[in-house]
Amino acid sequence: MNKIISIDDVMEHIHDGMTIMVGGFMGVGTPEIFINAILDKGIKDLTIIANDTGLPDRGIGRLVVEKRLKKVIASHIGLNPETGKQMNDKVLEVELVPQGTLAERIRCGGHGLGGVLTPTGIGTLVEENKEKIVVNGIAYLLELPLRAELALIRGSIVDKVGNVFYNASTRNFNPLMAMAADKVIVGAQRIVEVKEIDPNNVMTPGILVDYIVGGEKP
Amino acid sequence: MNKIISIDDVMEHIHDGMTIMVGGFMGVGTPEIFINAILDKGIKDLTIIANDTGLPDRGIGRLVVEKRLKKVIASHIGLNPETGKQMNDKVLEVELVPQGTLAERIRCGGHGLGGVLTPTGIGTLVEENKEKIVVNGIAYLLELPLRAELALIRGSIVDKVGNVFYNASTRNFNPLMAMAADKVIVGAQRIVEVKEIDPNNVMTPGILVDYIVGGEKP
Amino acid sequence: MSINAKEIIARRIAKELKDGDVVNLGIGLPTMVANFLPKGVQVVLQSENGFVGLGNTPDKGLEDVDVVNAGAQFVTINDGAAYFDSAMSFGIIRGGHVDVTVLGALEVDENGSLANYMIPGKMIPGMGGAMDLVSGAKKVIIGMIHSAKGNPKILKECTLPLTAVCGVDLIVTEMAVIEVTENGLVLKELAPGININDILRETDAHLTIDDNLKTMDIL
């Protein structure tokens, strides 16, 4: 059960038209090696689920600039003007989701939950086409799970069975996405032997990770 | 903002008839110093929300044996026969909740969510008096949030601003409960200076903790 | 209900596990399954109180009071283990990240429904994590003594409060292996020395006999 593979082997698992979750927050905690590979191999028509579309020269932003995306589900696109431009030009579909709701929807997808009730977005455009449920006199939106065919996450330290430690603010959506996809591939900044990560400090257990690729830059 | 207080000071915050969440799993990760104090001070008629009712000589089990509880919301009472006996004698009200559902209900209470849809319990006694919601053809139970006036949790290492590290299997419900109560008091096995816990390894941020009491035994 | 019967069950269930499976074993008989894994098969055991990588019972004197299983017994962890909280633990269970769970039962029925958490007015341990395990694990195996002193536990329909509706995939007893299919229960294997009439006598549910009926491999 060797999970460590090369970036070329990873590309067997990424295809045109796929729905992919990508970790990171404005590029921090985003696995850039997979972004590079997707660009290099000409992969296109992707649906990306991520917090944001990064910056034009960083993270998912690079996929937007190179027009590899068909649809984006994200909470913020403001730091990458190209996303808004493609959205207004109707060449890119953008679904905006409040950040806390996005986290919960991905969590539901990974945790076998059918949805969650949140007060966020009540009375706004976010409530369009959603069921409203009143609990103890307070109205909530029923928000539904998100899942993907593939999750591309970034680990600061990853051991050989796939246990992941995320350093500082690189954690963000990565551990949530590692639960919510059919296949999970982690880009590792550092690969270590089993036992080198204290079991208390594992943030994504190795049982959730299918493949590990080294070479993530700090 | 000194959060470290004595066990006597804690008792000003615990009263007859209160609803209290208590961390731990069969006594492991349960703050025994507070159980001792509740017993010593004659506190009674409590409603306890916890995974289980411990063992007769351990954790919440001791409160059951001494008849200090009015109601228990828990997933398992089998290791403490006294709970079942009092339940059958109708002197103790017991609400049984599937363990994963209990975790989610407490999480909802602490995370400002109005409820969560779970497949667990469909077609069983658990669905009594609950709304069923069908999403994409699958039936789920709408499970509602749980909150308490007070959470009594147990930390293995706690720093002076209340950041908590839970060791090994003592973690269980503790971090969830630390989010879901009006007041949170942690019983610490070891109190350390600020900075001694790596910010990556904090499992309950100090902003959630009101008071710290030392003296928890290993 | 000799030790032997339980060991037969545990040995047979162990053969259902594949290398790399994530497995949750219930307290009691199911826990024994870990002792009989086929050569070359390594599984990762999930403990619903908050970790993966459950290991053996520690040697006397080497117990760590912070490391217990869901039955509050001292255990060890294996290399590569990871701890987490109860919400994550049941996210792993409910979310389909556990390949196999092995549970005991009071009753199982033709629909694969299961009762194992209470006998009203008598014994009410509570469901603990069982309801989540049955609803979330990819494969649910029931390991139990075939009947209660001759009184069938494999029924047309459960009479006790259900733990889950239609959740069970396979029933392994000291007498037989029975698969739950869309068309009801199928008798797949008989224990050595047991014949079909023995099974029928201690079973209330309708059983289809598999064309390819085999003898249980309990070595």
Added chain:
Amino acid sequence: MSINAKEIIARRIAKELKDGDVVNLGIGLPTMVANFLPKGVQVVLQSENGFVGLGNTPDKGLEDVDVVNAGAQFVTINDGAAYFDSAMSFGIIRGGHVDVTVLGALEVDENGSLANYMIPGKMIPGMGGAMDLVSGAKKVIIGMIHSAKGNPKILKECTLPLTAVCGVDLIVTEMAVIEVTENGLVLKELAPGININDILRETDAHLTIDDNLKTMDIL
């Protein structure tokens, strides 16, 4: 929209913060509030990308690429900080564990409703964490320039897509402090040199003048 105006706003908002408060400051003007905390007041800053204990901007050359704020700028953390994932971060926000959030706005109205995440067809940055912050924080303070070059931003009713309905508690501009009450907006303070007519000219919403109208303390 001089530096001075923004500083007036940041200075005044800083006085709303109490020692020990957990505070989330939006990107831009709200971030400046941290520079003007009254003596003896220490707050814990929450950064929605995943930590509490946000510190100062690092010195040049000492940046840690893994430590950024929600605007992707390098920051430091203070002693006692803690990192967490995005679900926990918004659990803290939505769950009422943040005492005060300070946000900018494009429009605010008499109900305390707020618009700050999009101008349809023109600028659509997205709501990011703003909707959760307004629905979850105990106190929501809007810090913004009073009008858009004379065009009111404090309206009877917002015209842009809302970020939240009835979420705002206090509006602080370079001209005034306005409280959102059950009976509408109440003008509580005027900036030095500003009179009521100045305010009314640049405000569309109905304002009740507080009996105890004060001068803004912006020292």
